[in-house]
Amino acid sequence: MKPAAFDLTLATSLDQALAALAGEGAKPVSGGCSLGPMLNLRLARPAALVDLRRVGELRTLTRGTDFLEIGAGWTHAEIEDGVVPDVTAGLMRRVAHGIAYRAVRNRGTIGGSLAHADPAADWISTLSVLDARLVIRSKAGTRESAMGDFMIAAYTTTLQPDEVLAAVRVPVLSAGAKVGYHKLCRKTGEFAQAIGAVVVDGARGFARVVAGAVEAPPLVLPGASEALGAGDAAGALAKAEEEIEAALAGHPEAFRAIHKVAVARAFSDAGIA
Structure with missing residues (x-):
């Protein structure tokens, strides 16, 4: 099958993406590893898609005193390969290596996996055990969420239709962790x-x-x-x-x-x- 018709916005900034998501029935997409099959099977029929792959603000790395803020647009493969520094005593790099297959890891993103909220996906459990925090953006501003508060049920999170998961704040573990x-x-x-x-x-x-x-x-x-x-x-x-x-x-x-x-x-x- 093929997806039902939808409008497409190729966002190049987070502001542009958030403005497009304000439209009725709009849905963000990054790697598309989960949404793509759902579209083809017509299990999802959004009126519009907002492509986030070109949004540079979702691919930042910011080191704080006790955390690393990882932009939601970094791929599993980039975490696996060490392009994204691993501050978790090797845990995130090992987990990334075990996600699906390399073709999926090359496209799938950490933010997309979290927002999709499949209970069997790796990042949901990994970031829960690390007690990570999530940075969520909307036109109204920025809010933070603890991992324990983010996922409500299978495939259901506190993300609102006009919000984007922008980054993950991962605690820096000590050398002896x-x-x-x-x-x-x-x-x-x-x-x-x-x-x-x-x-x-x-x-x-x-x-x-x-x-x-x-x-x-x-x-x-x-x-x-x-x-x-x-x-x-x-x-x-x-x-x-x-x-x-x-x-x-x-x-x-x-x-x-x-x-x-x-x-x-x-x-x-x-x-x-």
């Missing part, structure tokens, strides 16, 4: 069936454990995170299993089991269990 990430999928390149992610950075007093690909926003596991921050890795893993069991009680036993396995392997990957 430990990070782990593991996803279970049937074969390379597929979306995850379960994701486990863990970060512990003693120098920053930060520890977090996340179970992702749960058909909803990622599960930040508070009890496991607290135990890990206290240095009790075994207790943290046991607590993670308890919290996954409780949070996913309405799912089949196998679904709960693979998420426990993903988290356990993330602990092992981080060298903390």
Whole structure:
């Protein structure tokens, strides 16, 4: 099939893109890796598309005292290749390398993936475990959002029709930080069936454990995170299993089991269990 007819704006500035998005039925597009197939299947029928690939303001890199602000237009491949500096002890570069296939990584963007909000996508879980913040722009100004507040449900975020996800503020991890990430999928390149992610950075007093690909926003596991921050890795893993069991009680036993396995392997990957 082919997409239904739509108007197209090739935006060259963020102001131009935001002005075009003010039109009724307009939708932004960057890499198009998710929206493209939806258009062809006519699952999405926007009246207009606003192409963001030429917007230079979405490809900035700004280093703060304790964060790196990454423009939403940077591709997975550029993160994988180190064109975008990795301030997360190698976590973001490794995650980017495991996204789909190189052809997808060459076009897909970090901002597009987050805005699409597929629960099984990698960046949603990765940036949740890092406790990143999002910079969102509209004609009315700029607002920030914590990752935990951004995704409401599968494919649903707090982004309004006239807003654009402009950048991601990623915390700079210390040299001694430990990070782990593991996803279970049937074969390379597929979306995850379960994701486990863990970060512990003693120098920053930060520890977090996340179970992702749960058909909803990622599960930040508070009890496991607290135990890990206290240095009790075994207790943290046991607590993670308890919290996954409780949070996913309405799912089949196998679904709960693979998420426990993903988290356990993330602990092992981080060298903390």
